[in-house]
Amino acid sequence: MNQQDAIDAINQAASPKIKYAFADIDGILRGKVIHRQKLLDSLADGSGFCDVVWGWDSSDTPYDNGIITGWQSGYPDTPVRIDLSTLRHIPWEDNLPFFLADFSNPNGPDLAACPRSLLKRIASLCRDMGFHAEYAQEFEWFNFRETPQSLQTKGFRSLEPLTPGMFGYSILRPSLESSFYHDLFDLLTQFDIPIEGLHTETGPGVYEAAIMHDEVLRAADKAVLFKTGVKEIAYKHGIIATFMAKWNADLPGCSGHIHQSLWNADKSQNLFFDPSKPGKMSELMRQFIAGQLYCLPHITPMFAPTINSYKRLVEGAWAPTTVTWSFDNRTTALRILNQHEKLTRVEHRVSGADTNPYLALAAALASGLYGIKHQLSLDIPPSVGNGYADKQYGILPANLYEATQQMARSPIATELFGSEFVNHFTRTRDWEWRQYARQVSDWELKRYFEII
CATH class of the missing domain: 3.30.590.10 (Glutamine synthetase/guanido kinase, catalytic domain)
Structure with a gap:
């Protein structure tokens, strides 16, 4: 699905809600439900997500040895990209629109910790x-x-x-x-x-x-x-x-x-x-x-x-x-x-x-x-x-x-x-x-x- 197809689909959806998620280092999906307008605005302005998700473990306990983020950095927001080509509808949630995301930066290198970004790089090499x-x-x-x-x-x-x-x-x-x-x-x-x-x-x-x-x-x-x-x-x-x-x-x-x-x-x-x-x-x-x-x-x-x-x-x-x-x-x-x-x-x-x-x-x-x-x-x-x-x-x-x-x-x-x-x-x-x-x-x- 290309970007315009995805935009048309979410604009035509009965509900304004959108769910998106990304996989953390343990493969656990982390995400949220947002209004469709927030997603549309992010296409032009970008979006961010608290980088604590790269600074804690599967039980949300902060690492004591992290260098990508930690108490020393204050856990700021990090650029995240919602991949519109991944649009699906969740059939067990009234066909709620759903997207996958990754921590890729349009103005710099992707976040090294992001598993999906790593696989994208290996797939590109292939x-x-x-x-x-x-x-x-x-x-x-x-x-x-x-x-x-x-x-x-x-x-x-x-x-x-x-x-x-x-x-x-x-x-x-x-x-x-x-x-x-x-x-x-x-x-x-x-x-x-x-x-x-x-x-x-x-x-x-x-x-x-x-x-x-x-x-x-x-x-x-x-x-x-x-x-x-x-x-x-x-x-x-x-x-x-x-x-x-x-x-x-x-x-x-x-x-x-x-x-x-x-x-x-x-x-x-x-x-x-x-x-x-x-x-x-x-x-x-x-x-x-x-x-x-x-x-x-x-x-x-x-x-x-x-x-x-x-x-x-x-x-x-x-x-x-x-x-x-x-x-x-x-x-x-x-x-x-x-x-x-x-x-x-x-x-x-x-x-x-x-x-x-x-x-x-x-x-x-x-x-x-x-x-x-x-x-x-x-x-x-x-x-x-x-x-x-x-x-x-x-x-x-x-x-x-x-x-x-x-x-x-x-x-x-x-x-x-x-x-x-x-x-x-x-x-x-x-x-x-x-x-x-x-x-x-x-x-x-x-x-x-x-x-x-």
Whole structure:
């Protein structure tokens, strides 16, 4: 949609209200409802948003190590741009017009911390190299018959799952909540997030959805909106949806796998597919895979951004732990699917459901392009059988602290994303680790309180 089409649409809307939002460093949508006139005025005069959203964490606690903003700067307004091409109407809110925004400055550089601005820069580099990046993210998440109030009252314990037991790919279980199940598919599709597939996964109350693929920035927009959209639709049904990577040690984790391919500029040819080469893999695809494997240990926090992320990345939990790739193998970091040209792609399996999609897709694309730019050779052979056992080419960091320290020191990360972003992002992850380290867990109390 071009700018004039968007302006005409909001002028013709029955209500003068407009909602807009942007994703913070954790991928959480922050925004507000404004009058249509405020939006129209901002097209000429610009707009601002309090930059505290880059100076606090997911619970609104200010960082003590921030440099982009903080008490030292007084948390001023920062230029924000509402992207009119992202106009949607929220079907579960009386078709309220909605826009995505990012912190881009028409009179200067974009805000280094802004995830959407970072992905836009990586996508532009991809186009300059002559490629069209086609991406999609799929998500698993747990559903509970709870409310925000009951979560607090129960202390996040003894929660009631939407359905009991382990029943993956069940046709039966969704019929218990058919209105919720079909609302997810229908309302998200109406919200311009077309769903390719929706089904139960193994675990009590677990669903999985695959979003239809699109150009990389639009794919990330859809993934960000998908997570919040699912939560809002769930609210309407008295349900809480969680995208935590691992909410229970005894149950499977929740992935956010990334499907990716590069095409020529007019999208007439999948550049990863070459039937004349071994494995039908083009040299470009091999370089792309080599780049992703080489960069992965340097940028792991962008695929595993929370303390909890690393509870999912353990052996035998359907999530990778090693620097590996293979053909249609769900135990490796990269899974290659290449039966025919149209569907040939690389599935990045490290990414969890708790990721910020802008950062996860930026990391995946930038690392793949790094391999192409440097013409890296794919010297790592495909894993055969159990990828967890194939540790000869490296393993993933074991926790957020280890991963963050490695990224903060890495010249590779700086080359991919710039020093300002790496500095800000790793400071936020260091803060996250320190908040965790100062807590006393139930496990510690049970293990040490009486006995030690």
